[in-house]
Every structure is written in C-alpha cells, then in structure tokens.
Amino acid sequence: MFIDGQPVDEYVDRLIQEMHMVMAAHPDEPIETVYIGGGTPTALSAAQLDRLCQGIRRELNFTSGEFTVEANPNDLLGTDKLAALKANGVTRLSIGVQSFDDEILKRIGRTHTVADVLAAIKNARAAGFDNLSIDLIFRLPGQSRDKFLDSLHQALALDLPHYSTYSLILERKTVFYNMMRQGRLHLPSQDVEADMYQDAIDLMAANGRQQYEISNFAVPGYECRHNLLYWQNAHYFGFGAGAFGYIGRDRYHNFGPIQQYLQPLREGHVPVIEHHLVPLTEQMEEELFLGLRTNAGVSRQRFKQRYALTLDQVYGPVVRQLVARGLLADDGEHLTLTEQGKQLGNEVFEEFLITEPLVD
Known part of the structure; x- marks a missing residue:
C-alpha cells in the first residue's frame, strides 16, 4: 500500500525494526505508556495497524498500561480499524476534531465534517472505547468567539472524559504562515484569543473537566498519563520518521522524510540524524x-x-x-x-x- 506515493508497508516493517534495534541497546528501560501519533496513524489500513500494534507489543515488551492512538474522524467511519486497535489492547483514542463548524473545517483544509465526528465517536464507543479525547483549536481564520463557544458546547455535549484545546500556531512554510506574511490571513485579535481560552477554562470546569495542564482538561482519573510523563521532563523513546527521543541526557532526532528515514534502516543502522547532550x-x-x-x-x-x-x-x-x-x-x-x-x-x-x- 502507498499513501501519497510512500511505501507504507515497508515503513511499518522498518519502524518495527527500529524498535527492535533500539530496545536491544536498552533492554532494561521500562515502557509505561505508548502513544502513536504524528498526524495520521489511522490512515494505515486495518491490517497495517494490526501489524504495527503487534510489533509494539513484541518489541517494546509493553504488556499493560495506557496505549493511545491518534485518529482522524473520517478514518473511523468503518469498524475494521477500530476492531484492530481494540484487539491489540489500545486503551485510548485521541481524535483530531479541531472545530464543530463545517465552514471552518473546510477553510482550514480538514477533510472531515461534523457529521463524521459524531459517527466516529459513536463507532468508537460501540467498539468498546470509553477513554476518548478530542481536540479543539481556537484563533482559527474567520472564527468568532461565539463560533468557538458553539464548538465547546457541542464538544461537551458528547460527554467525553478528556478534551484538549489549543490556540492556532503558525508554523513556518505552511499555507497559513505565508498568508499571514502577505497580510491575507484574518485571525481573531489577541484579546478575543484570550477570551476564547478563558471560555474553554470556564466551560470545562462547569462540566466537571478539571484543567490539569494548560491545554488539557479531564474527568479525574482520565488524565493522559503519557503526556504527564512528558511534562514531568521524564525520559521517553521516539520511533519513526522525524521522531524525537530523550534518554539519559541524550535528546535525539530521527531523519524526517520517510525515504531518508528508511535508508539507514535498510543498511542496518538506527535512523538518528542528530544527538544533543542536554546540559x-x-x-x-x-x-x-x-x-x-x-x-x-x-x-x-x-x-x-x-x-x-x-x-x-x-x-x-x-x-x-x-x-x-x-x-x-x-x-x-x-x-x-x-x-x-x-x-x-x-x-x-x-x-x-x-x-x-x-x-x-
């Protein structure tokens, strides 16, 4: 299978190979949580997800604990991928929603609709997932305070145990960043952005979701354990193209583009492009x-x-x-x-x- 011309089957195999090589060098390092993210892991087929999760269980000696997978709503409209994740012990899904406004979703280039989100949540629950999280973004182009409030109310109406809210970050070399430099990007003001953030804090508290981190809210007991380890400045392994890891004082960075990531592994080498000994x-x-x-x-x-x-x-x-x-x-x-x-x-x-x- 290829996604955007990339050799996905080989990528999954090489990713498992990287895990095997790294863990052979760190056989005693405990693995408490696993998080598969980086954008679109559920773009994989059900068979590929099954193979990846089985590889994780085998190579990381990960038998129990929080196991999170990021998902796009429109990848969960069927049941095969959810069944594969559930069968491999995935305990938590983090679903990239961004907004409950179809017009805004289209404007920011998302391919899902609000109806897709509702169907994805319904399917995930039917598959046995109760630890669900969605993320919302504020300060989006054309987004008023009232529109963000409406998204918050629709999100909370789903009665999920975990929510994340983030302000839009303009990354270099993105469409939005270039539009901003050209003066063609109309974003809410800083005052409106602050009001949106406060609205999220207030509404989450009113609905029993405690703010345990600047951007994250949860029913007590449903905090994301993986991210808590990160915020505690703990050590973690990073696997895959462009991944970062932090073991001992060594912060390392893998090759990013998939073909550059694959080449060292084809030659039997760990695909690290840079090591940084953190002072x-x-x-x-x-x-x-x-x-x-x-x-x-x-x-x-x-x-x-x-x-x-x-x-x-x-x-x-x-x-x-x-x-x-x-x-x-x-x-x-x-x-x-x-x-x-x-x-x-x-x-x-x-x-x-x-x-x-x-x-x-």
Whole structure:
C-alpha cells in the first residue's frame, strides 16, 4: 500500500525494526505508556495497524498500561480499524476534531465534517472505547468567539472524559504562515484569543473537566498519563520518521522524510540524524517550562533531588518577581501558574532561561 506515493508497508516493517534495534541497546528501560501519533496513524489500513500494534507489543515488551492512538474522524467511519486497535489492547483514542463548524473545517483544509465526528465517536464507543479525547483549536481564520463557544458546547455535549484545546500556531512554510506574511490571513485579535481560552477554562470546569495542564482538561482519573510523563521532563523513546527521543541526557532526532528515514534502516543502522547532550542548565529550564504547564506545578523537592541545587539557588529572584507580578504562586513546596500566568504562559517561561552562571 502507498499513501501519497510512500511505501507504507515497508515503513511499518522498518519502524518495527527500529524498535527492535533500539530496545536491544536498552533492554532494561521500562515502557509505561505508548502513544502513536504524528498526524495520521489511522490512515494505515486495518491490517497495517494490526501489524504495527503487534510489533509494539513484541518489541517494546509493553504488556499493560495506557496505549493511545491518534485518529482522524473520517478514518473511523468503518469498524475494521477500530476492531484492530481494540484487539491489540489500545486503551485510548485521541481524535483530531479541531472545530464543530463545517465552514471552518473546510477553510482550514480538514477533510472531515461534523457529521463524521459524531459517527466516529459513536463507532468508537460501540467498539468498546470509553477513554476518548478530542481536540479543539481556537484563533482559527474567520472564527468568532461565539463560533468557538458553539464548538465547546457541542464538544461537551458528547460527554467525553478528556478534551484538549489549543490556540492556532503558525508554523513556518505552511499555507497559513505565508498568508499571514502577505497580510491575507484574518485571525481573531489577541484579546478575543484570550477570551476564547478563558471560555474553554470556564466551560470545562462547569462540566466537571478539571484543567490539569494548560491545554488539557479531564474527568479525574482520565488524565493522559503519557503526556504527564512528558511534562514531568521524564525520559521517553521516539520511533519513526522525524521522531524525537530523550534518554539519559541524550535528546535525539530521527531523519524526517520517510525515504531518508528508511535508508539507514535498510543498511542496518538506527535512523538518528542528530544527538544533543542536554546540559544541566537546559535540563533545569525544561523542568520549569514543562512542569509549570501542569496544575501540579514544579516540586521544590523533586528539583533539588534531580539537580542537587535548590530552586531558590537557581531561580530565587525570578520566582519572587513573578510572584509579585501575580503570575506565579509559591506555597513553599510547589510553584504553579496563576490564572493570569496561564494566559501569559510563554512570557513566564522566558523568565526561566538561565543567562548567568549557576550559584553553587
């Protein structure tokens, strides 16, 4: 099978080969959660999904735990793929919805409709999946605050245990980015964007979905364990074209385009294009950036255990300044973002960049 001219069957086989090679070098590393993402894993056929999931179970020695697969709504209109995922122990589906407005979906190039979303959710539930998540995007072209509110209400009417909401990010070399540079992209203002985000926070809370991370809301017990490990700055393996992994101090990056990813594996080599030995200062910065995204925040005790320095030794003046500005809360054990801090998260994170030598 080929998707957009790519050799998908070989890609699945080589992906399993990569897992085998990497885990042979790390036989004692525990695998607690698995997440198949990167865009469109459900574009694979049911047989390919079955082969991939079986390979994961075999090569990663992954027998139990959270097993998430990202899905497009229009890939779940039949039952064969859902049956293959369920048979292989997938426990959680994350469905890329983006909006409950057909006009906006068409404008942003999505191929599914609202009717497809409803059918996909119905099929997933019928297949036995109860741990379902959908994502919504705000600050989309032509999206008013009222239109986003309508999407929020329709999403919550589905009574799912988990929701994610993200503001549109303009990536370089994308159609939207080029339109923005040309002045042809009409996006909601920053004030409207802030109102949309607050609407999401308020409505999710009113419907029993706790905000456990800046962009994520869940019924207690349904938080995404895989992403929590990431936000705790824990280690993880990355497999596949363009994947990132972080083991020990080594952050590595695989070749991106599929053909470039396949070539080293054809020659018997791990397909890593770059290794980055993460220095201590960068580890500390990421501990703050990632930890502050969660409602649990950054633990002073954990920071000292990991880096043999106290938070005050490294960030004392910064913490006091941000607390005084009302952006950070400090209870003596944890640092957390205030509601205002969540609105200005990137501004807060920038304050934790280390520009001077550490105090011992």
